Amino acid sequence: KSFKSNIPLESILAVKTKVDMLKIIQKLDLYVSPNLKKEETARRVARELLGEPIAIISTLCKAELELLDEFIKAGADAYVVRKARKTEYKLQKYCLVLTYEDVEKNEWHMLMPDCVRESLAPYCQTYLDLAKQGKKGPTPKDLRMMAMLKRLYGEE
Numbered sequence: 001k002s003f004k005s006n007i008p009l010e011s012i013l014a015v016k017t018k019v020d021m022l023k024i025i026q027k028l029d030l031y032v033s034p035n036l037k038k039e040e041t042a043r044r045v046a047r048e049l050l051g052e053p054i055a056i057i058s059t060l061c062k063a064e065l066e067l068l069d070e071f072i073k074a075g076a077d078a079y080v081v082r083k084a085r086k087t088e089y090k091l092q093k094y095c096l097v098l099t100y101e102d103v104e105k106n107e108w109h110m111l112m113p114d115c116v117r118e119s120l121a122p123y124c125q126t127y128l129d130l131a132k133q134g135k136k137g138p139t140p141k142d143l144r145m146m147a148m149l150k151r152l153y154g155e156e
Helices: 009-013 018-027 038-051 053-057 062-074 114-132 140-153
Strands: 079-083 098-102 107-111
Touching: 009 038, 018 038, 038 053, 038 114, 053 114, 053 140, 062 079, 062 114
Parallel strands: none
Antiparallel strands: 079 107, 098 107
16 A cells, blocks of 8 residues: 555556556547557557546446545545445546555555546546436537537537
8 A cells, every 4th residue: 555646547557468458448439559569558548548538437327436536535645445346446447546455354445546536537526416416427429429510510
């Protein structure tokens, strides 16, 4: 538990296999070329994840949005503790948090890198408010469609 939250996302991703990194990108409907070396893949995956926060946020359920909100409010170097579960949170699956498992207490101690927190923070509250109302926020695909329609028909 000695990690600080200023750890770069690409350092977290670098411990994964290239195949696992590309699976994360594919699940989020983003693209990184599979023909790169592992180090460059980690850099590009990190850049895609940080550059497309709505791709991540739009996949999170209400409980995960509340967890994200807790990370944002806690700030730098703060661990968030949860009871260990059989299945990981999407934030863990996407390598957006570091997790230390306290086996004796059956707890996860999770730390979110600053770069991830800063990338997701501007959109969290909007999506959390929608989730609390039982509504799903727009996906990146929805937003692209709305932008295209706006360009086609303009605002008059």
